[in-house]
Amino acid sequence: MTSSHPSTVFEATYRGEPHVGFGRADTSAGLVNLYRSKDGLLAQSIVNTDGSADAIRDIIAAGHNPIVVAGDDPELRLRPPLLTGTNGNALLSGFMGTHKKKWDGKSAPDNGEFTPPKWFFKGFGDWIRLPGDDLNVPAEPLALIEEPEVVLVYINDAEGTPHYAGYTFGNDLCDIGLHRRDPGYNPYCKLCDTVVVPLLFLGEPPTTVNGQVNIVRNGQTAWQGEFNCGTDALYYRVSDMVEHLFSFPALRRPGLVNYVLLGADEASFHDGFSIVDGDRVDIHVRSHDVRFENTVTYAASPALSAASA
Template sequence: MRIIQCLHDGAARAALVEDDNRVRLTEADTYTLARRAIAAGRPLAEVVEAALTETRLDYGQLIDERRLLPPLTHDDPAHCLVTGTGLTHLGSADTRASMHAKAQADESELTDSMRMFKLGVEGGKPATGETGAQPEWFYKGDGDCVVAPEAPMPVPAFAEDAGEEPELAGLYVIGDDGQPWRVGYAIGNEFSDHVTERFNYLWLAHSKLRHCSFGPELLIGELPDHLEGTSRIVRDGETLWEKPFLTGEANMAHTVANLEHHHFKYPGFRRPGDIHVHFFGTATLSFADGVQTRDGDRFEIDLPAFGRTLRNPLAFEDVAADTPVHSL
């Protein structure tokens, strides 16, 4: 089952994707339906089915009218935490072989990134009931950093780069008892400043404090083990860059369960009522091929199992915000 979220009569409403051109509205937003499922102890898919109305909407018209929303939102953006993990994907066969060869080098010759990757390869997929290797983790922001599908992706004036990161994102709601519940999965564009990160890896935290997008559709149910997608950049109506990417656990050094464990093990991430958007990492970047994006370029991330393509144009800001600190 795949659902979207859209504006209808001024309010957020979830809708079931019936086909490429039509969605069927429900009586509530995704967050409300998820909370309803948790309280009733029922699968979310059943709750969505029970909440369907007879109203059907044109999918393309929702896009044209800019009524698409991220597929999971919270009324208070401060109660949405956006985070992610890196160095989780094995990449293509050639890249994998190269990485494995480097991983056999003497420990003293390995970069911190390669050590982290090697740790995941060796211990990122533990047996059931066991704890696996801890992955890299980063913070992106709260719900205010999330951009709706089709909406412009802001690039701050101080940014050194504006690069896509095609990823899967896990979407979660925390129950009243502090139990995390996975609502589903979505295509994500984690979006980073790779020039800043490349200058010094200790600036990774700065490079991640950018906007992001996910959706438009939320996949409810099991995640396919192997997924093949395409990431592209469109400039002035023409494809500037395009490359396939692989994801799903068959192409990852970590299990999703291991990534989830090392995120939600922290009590602060189990605050009742919060939602979490957690990016699972990527192995494909246009930046690695020397692409420099500019204002108006459009990112397109396509993963057929997730329905419609995630698209966002870039909007470069010309002036940096003046943020002096005043003494009280």
């Protein structure tokens, strides 16, 4: 990461207690500085300040000295940004068909009525997976696709007003084969696990995001490709998409966290590649020095109990 990128913050539990850290959350090596916190304090500090790193640090660090923890300490567990322990207090959703590449390289006209992109619901906050977790998909998918994306993070205050917190990155794994068979099947298509990086960039949505995907099978690279998912690559303006999305009261419930996926570039599926059970998807966001990987796992369908008479 270069100095041109905004400051970062992350949340974790250490020995079962909530903590907040500033800078990078690298649990694979090195040392991590943590401030003892309480559940939801980071979200409150964003809502009650200008959301800058200095303002947040003033609240988080007040009366606390940081503790230094080994990055590979087994008692250190990272958490998705702003996700508290309350079940269902967050929604993961996103937009489809947002990239210029899917609009013949064009951008939305400055004048005229805004026509919003298609939107999908991916799951609740506790459905989110972290780097290193297995990504479960239904057994026998038609055609899986990895989708490296920018994830915008919002927190609603007590009155339901959304506050932009920052952004991170994720992989919106889905069964594009179902969508291609029938667009009406898209809700089924999205019922695959999604990974979100547990690192919050405290800045405006990034204009430039680029990197590389490596899909590893049996220890060897089976497919490799580049991606670009910054706002400069989008047909739509983010402000228009977000303003329309939050016009729906259901997304403005007090205290609700919204993770909003901005859409993906073309990926392995468009190159004729098929992801299979056991493949490891390694995503390197080179522009921001972020790397995460997850293994795709086919989940067997359970036997359903017979309905009672």
